[in-house]
Amino acid sequence: MVKKELSETEIAESIPDLWQPLTQEQREFLAQNFTIQKYKKNETIYCEGETPMHLMCLLSGKVKIYKEGVGGRSQIIRVLKTKEYFAYRAFFAEGNFVTAASAFEPCTICLIPMPAIMKLIKDNSELALFFIRQLSIDLGISDERTVNLTQKHIRGRLAESLLFLKDTYGLEEDESTLSIYLSREDLANLSNMTTSNAIRTLSNFATERLITIDGRKIKIIDEDKLRKISKIG
Amino acid sequence: MVKKELSETEIAESIPDLWQPLTQEQREFLAQNFTIQKYKKNETIYCEGETPMHLMCLLSGKVKIYKEGVGGRSQIIRVLKTKEYFAYRAFFAEGNFVTAASAFEPCTICLIPMPAIMKLIKDNSELALFFIRQLSIDLGISDERTVNLTQKHIRGRLAESLLFLKDTYGLEEDESTLSIYLSREDLANLSNMTTSNAIRTLSNFATERLITIDGRKIKIIDEDKLRKISKIG
DNA sequence: TTATATTTGTGCTTTATAACACGGTTTTAT
DNA sequence: ATAAAACCGTGTTATAAAGCACAAATATAA
Numbered sequence: 001m002v003k004k005e006l007s008e009t010e011i012a013e014s015i016p017d018l019w020q021p022l023t024q025e026q027r028e029f030l031a032q033n034f035t036i037q038k039y040k041k042n043e044t045i046y047c048e049g050e051t052p053m054h055l056m057c058l059l060s061g062k063v064k065i066y067k068e069g070v071g072g073r074s075q076i077i078r079v080l081k082t083k084e085y086f087a088y089r090a091f092f093a094e095g096n097f098v099t100a101a102s103a104f105e106p107c108t109i110c111l112i113p114m115p116a117i118m119k120l121i122k123d124n125s126e127l128a129l130f131f132i133r134q135l136s137i138d139l140g141i142s143d144e145r146t147v148n149l150t151q152k153h154i155r156g157r158l159a160e161s162l163l164f165l166k167d168t169y170g171l172e173e174d175e176s177t178l179s180i181y182l183s184r185e186d187l188a189n190l191s192n193m194t195t196s197n198a199i200r201t202l203s204n205f206a207t208e209r210l211i212t213i214d215g216r217k218i219k220i221i222d223e224d225k226l227r228k229i230s231k232i233g
Numbered sequence: 234m235v236k237k238e239l240s241e242t243e244i245a246e247s248i249p250d251l252w253q254p255l256t257q258e259q260r261e262f263l264a265q266n267f268t269i270q271k272y273k274k275n276e277t278i279y280c281e282g283e284t285p286m287h288l289m290c291l292l293s294g295k296v297k298i299y300k301e302g303v304g305g306r307s308q309i310i311r312v313l314k315t316k317e318y319f320a321y322r323a324f325f326a327e328g329n330f331v332t333a334a335s336a337f338e339p340c341t342i343c344l345i346p347m348p349a350i351m352k353l354i355k356d357n358s359e360l361a362l363f364f365i366r367q368l369s370i371d372l373g374i375s376d377e378r379t380v381n382l383t384q385k386h387i388r389g390r391l392a393e394s395l396l397f398l399k400d401t402y403g404l405e406e407d408e409s410t411l412s413i414y415l416s417r418e419d420l421a422n423l424s425n426m427t428t429s430n431a432i433r434t435l436s437n438f439a440t441e442r443l444i445t446i447d448g449r450k451i452k453i454i455d456e457d458k459l460r461k462i463s464k465i466g
Numbered sequence: 467t468t469a470t471a472t473t474t475g476t477g478c479t480t481t482a483t484a485a486c487a488c489g490g491t492t493t494t495a496t
Numbered sequence: 497a498t499a500a501a502a503c504c505g506t507g508t509t510a511t512a513a514a515g516c517a518c519a520a521a522t523a524t525a526a
Contacts, residue, residue: 069381069384070465075380089372090373093366093372098376129354132364132365133327135368135369135372136324136368139371140326140331142375142376143331144300144331145379146300146310153513183473192384194514195473195474196476196514196515197512199473199476200476203476386483416503416504417504418503426484429483436506
């Protein structure tokens with residue numbers, strides 16, 4: 001599982017938020033518990049119901065956190081970009097995973113055993129506050145998301161997802177193409193709608209010249225209008 | 234705002250989870266920052282957009298946390314029972330409230346300034362872990378809720394709300410009447426549906442002998458069947 | 467390559483749920 | 497006590513979104 005021995009500098013650059021608050025002694029301890037794992041495109045990272053063992057930090061690639069709902073429908077809860085931490089919530093809640101995670105594209109992930117994290121938290125209140133802050137932010141986002149997904153109409157939800165992808169992963173060099181190529185199905189699962197409706201609404205947006213579509217490549221043309229559509233629902 | 238000087242014993246009984254991990258010195262510090270506030274039925278406790286200042290703990294009464302959505306529709310995010318802590322998330326996330334809170338019925342609430350809590354957390358990792366655990370549990374619930382509210386049908390959502398109210402507030406002495414009397418509108422806002430649909434679906438449940446209704450009094454008759462309806466969506 | 471599976475796109479139908487209207491009832495306020 | 501407001505119940509209508517069927521296009525595998 002360990003790819004190679006990493007230098008402390010490399011580790012520090014991989015997980016700055018976690019590393020920064022630690023003392024030298026704690027850093028040495030963490031370096032000994034630091035492992036790296038690679039995942040292929042579409043590979044499952046963890047499943048609903050499994051017992052959480054490690055804190056994970058995404059070093060490269062893109063990841064989706066999702067949940068299987070009623071009747072085989074899947075809902076994407078959030079997507080991760082580089083340097084984001086995940087998989088620790090369930091451990092802290094003393095339960096199993098209620099979500100699953102899989103790789104949108106090839107990923108490198110850093111794993112740290114949760115007992116090691118617990119030990120560090122007990123000795124380092126800065127680190128504890130990092131998790132408190134992160135969980136608080138995510139809980140706020142989740143509450144917002146609940147209302148957005150339930151109350152907005154299809155156009156509003158899709159517009160929101162497109163903007164969300166832009167804000168998360170950014171744009172390519174042309175300053176308009178989304179830096180992530182999702183299937184229509186994933187786009188639907190992110191926006192709480194059926195695949196046909198994602199396809200249809202996406203075409204409508206293209207017809208209205210808010211975006212252009214070329215297979216899975218999506219260019220944002222009129223961001224202001226999209227924000228308006230997202231806002232009014 | 235302070236009702237009277239409370240003894241340490243009284244405080245300890247009010248907020249056991251917070252009190253228990255503290256040292257004697259920390260307890261004395263907390264006792265000096267402990268105030269109590271009463272709220273009338275339907276009174277607002279805090280509003281969306283306000284800046285969080287205090288950790289709150291519900292000492293008596295029942296509270297709803299909700300969010301105004303698009304088009305004046307309101308969504309109840311969660312409901313609180315005695316001894317539950319709230320209003321701290323936004324402070325930790327370093328933002329303003331994204332939800333509002335109001336009293337279902339007359340409430341007594343304990344307030345502790347967040348800076349005092351921060352000071353205690355920095356010195357006491359047990360307390361930090363209490364918040365980490367609580368936030369982790371709430372985030373898991375919120376993620377579950379997102380999927381339930383978006384994917385289940387009306388009957389499933391209402392059944393779930395009724396069971397949720399039972400699990401939260403329990404039953405009266407007759408072992409079947411829900412210990413909380415909500416308006417049809419609140420029931421609708423909890424279940425993500427319109428008031429008319431809450432009324433209609435509630436009557437249907439009564440016709441099917443799953444519940445009986447007498448104004449706002451709801452008796453659970455066939456809990457197994459309700460659980461089944463909630464589960465299949 | 468050819469074959470097979472997966473994804474995308476369109477049109478049509480069905481359905482769940484919201485929206486509206488209105489009368490009766492209960493609660494609240496003056 | 498009386499008026500006003502809020503709440504409850506029911507019927508009807510409108511509509512957003514799901515479901516389904518079936519090509520066409522693309523990707524994947526043999």
